[in-house]
Amino acid sequence: MAFTVRYNALYYPIISILVILLMQESIKTKIFLILMLLTPISLFVIYTIRTYKANTGITQFSTFGGWQIASNALFMYAHIPSPGATPIPKEFKELHDITIKHIDSLKHVKQRPDNELGIYYLWDDNAPLKLYMAQKYAHDTIPYLRQWALVPPLYKKYGLWLISKYPIGYARYYLLPNLRNYCYPPTEFLAIDNIYTDTVEPAAVNWFRYKTNKVTARSKDRKIIFTELFPPILTIINLTFFLTFIFFIFSRKFRLVDPYYRKTVIIVALVWISNLIFSVFASPIVLRYQLFSLIFTFTFSGLLVMSIIENVTKRESHPL
Structure with a gap:
């Protein structure tokens, strides 16, 4: 599911x-x-x-994969101070020219739209990926969905080419910032009621069986302050899990516990590490992507903490 x-x-x-x-x-x-x-x-x-x-x-x-890889690479490439002259493969030249012009234009903007990892290079009509698609099919009658699905193969190759040319830059300007987002994920849309609007699309009206497309909010500024609690909570949960897991595997109890329990702990740690690696490499992390991680890690962090407390209590009750 x-x-x-x-x-x-x-x-x-x-x-x-x-x-x-x-x-x-x-x-x-x-x-x-x-x-x-x-x-x-x-x-x-x-x-x-x-x-x-x-x-x-x-x-x-998935057509989205090519768009995402190119977007991740552009966040990196746009922040490299001096990328230097690199021979551009012919198939990328038109797209790369648009990228260079766009990056140059951002130097004259006080508040850059790509200061933080997000959806800018994916969805903004002024960003290179959307500009290239618009120019390529400007005089074509192809439906928008088909246009959107035709460009991913090129975008995927272009994104991977940029990453291969600047691997250190990719680590510095994309992977490390995204690792910080994993530790403290931005609330993004979850902190805003209906993205600052008071209406919803017809599809939402039909799905939720609303009587009208008008919606109300509890706060005047439409901000959901409650969601701001979750990033620090997730940070504490991840840190707790990491420290208790390290403590547990190096403790005497890890060698003495039931083999099934030991395997379970290892599998849980593997899931946690897999989620971290996949999340950091896949796309800019936001809170809504980490809800499974929050529930999963919270549950097993509690079990590990209880196991450690039980171990300490037994030692105090039966000192050597």
Whole structure:
């Protein structure tokens, strides 16, 4: 289910397969369980590819991937002080020229729209990716959705080319800022009621069965202050999990606990590390992307803390 809602769940099947392989079951049972796991996912992938093909004429699983890779790379490239002269492959020249002109224009802006990692290079009509698409299909009658689906292969190659040329810059201007966002994720849209508007789209009216497209807010400025509590809470939860896990694996109890419990702790840590790596590399992190991580890490942080307290209590009750 999570896989169909958001592609942050792409690595979940890998974790599930690892858990199945660690089970004390026969090889036939393990193969059966893995097939049961992969079958619905495979059907969803096939369905998505066919749907894209039917609507855009292009065979691909996710058109969004190419846009995202290029966007991540542009956040990096736009902040490199002196990228230097680099031979530009012919297929990227037109797009790169637009990028250079855009970056030059940002030097004259007091408040740059790309100061923080976000959606600027993905969705802004004045950013290079949207500009290139608009210019390329300016005199074409191709529907917008098909235009949007035609450019990702080029954007993916362009983004990977920029990253390969400036790997250190990518680490400094994209990965490190995104790692900070993982530790303290921006609230983004969750802190604003209906994105400062008092109306909703017809689709929302139909879905929620509203009587009108007008919506109200509890606060005059439409800010949801409550959500501002979650970034520091998530920071504390992640730090607690990391410290308690390190303490636990280096403690005597880790060697003495039930093997199943030990495997569970290792798998939990693997999920946490996988989520961190995938999140940092995939796209700019915001709070709404980390809700699963918040619930998951909070639960197992509590279990680890209780385990450590129990261990300390036993030591005090039975001193050597």
